[in-house]
Amino acid sequence: MSQASRFPTPTAPPSGFPARLEHFVDVDAHEGPVYVPGEDALYFTSVPRPGPRVDIKRLDLGSLTVSVVRPDAAAANGMALGHDGRLIVCEQIDGAIVAVDRTSGERELLVEGFNSPNDVVVKRDGTIWFTDPSYGWLQGFRPRPLLRDAVWRYDPRTGGAIAVADSFDKPNGLCFSPDERTLYVADNGEPHHLKAFDVLDGGRLDRERVIHVSSPQHPDGLKADSAGRLYATFAGGVEILSPDGSPIGAIDVPGAVNFCFGGPERDVLFITADTAIYAAHLEAKGPWTWPS
Secondary structure (H helix, E strand, C coil): CCCCCCCCCCCCCCCCCCEEEEEEEECCEEEEEEEECCCCEEEEEECCECCCECCEEEEECCCCCEEEEECCCCCEEEEEECCCCCEEEEECCCCEEEEECCCCCCEEEEEECCCCCCCEEECCCCCEEEEECCHHHHCCCCCCCCCCCEEEEEECCCCEEEEEECCCCCEEEEEECCCCCEEEEEECCCCCEEEEEEEECCCEEEEEEEEEECCCCCCCCEEECCCCCEEEEECCEEEEECCCCCEEEEEECCCCCEEEEECCCCCEEEEECCCEEEEEEECCCCCCCCCC
16 A cells, blocks of 8 residues: 555635645546555546557556556546456447456456447446447547447346447446436537436336536536535536536536546545646545445
């Protein structure tokens, strides 16, 4: 485990929400932030370079040392922490969901054959839920899609994947409510709205509804805290919403792409913004404790 995280004096608190914000470190953090408490470290995917080339990187929050876990990781985008401690990674180039060892960088294919998986969450029962928009085709590095843009559920126990919802333009960020009875999905296309679904029988979705409309090309990143409040990136930072989608406040971070809860008390929101990572210290906590 690294030394205690270094938290410099923060900037003035953002308007409209009880948080204090700091410019934490300059680094090319783009997507997929994952905090690992046993290491006090943050994993992320880098800003795409021509190819597109994306690396999976690790930031030690004590020393602020950055290392590469897996170079040229098939345009990796969203990530989550699996039950076995490996990173569950969306590979856009290969249209796959894979598991990556945090120490060796070794990759295991879990399931493939998709458009360009974008973001992923792991449910308490071990199932892996992910969004699959056709960004790879639109950006010129994937073939014409054969599948509708959709949300998928993969069960590692059976090896099977099923589409659970496909009423989207470009499904992007997703998260569960703390009790996992509601799934929220951000549509990054038109009309850039946030949808909620009831989760039935552990795997089926019902009662689809739009709960919030955001700015063009957003929302992207999406998380819920332990009280069920929602956090979603928008053009100017991170919006905070009630579980029904009503606005509560915002954290002002222009260029924000994605974020995750972290810190020893799960009360820091680490926000990736391509050129830097910001840390918003909240009067709120992430919903549950991750594997180490």
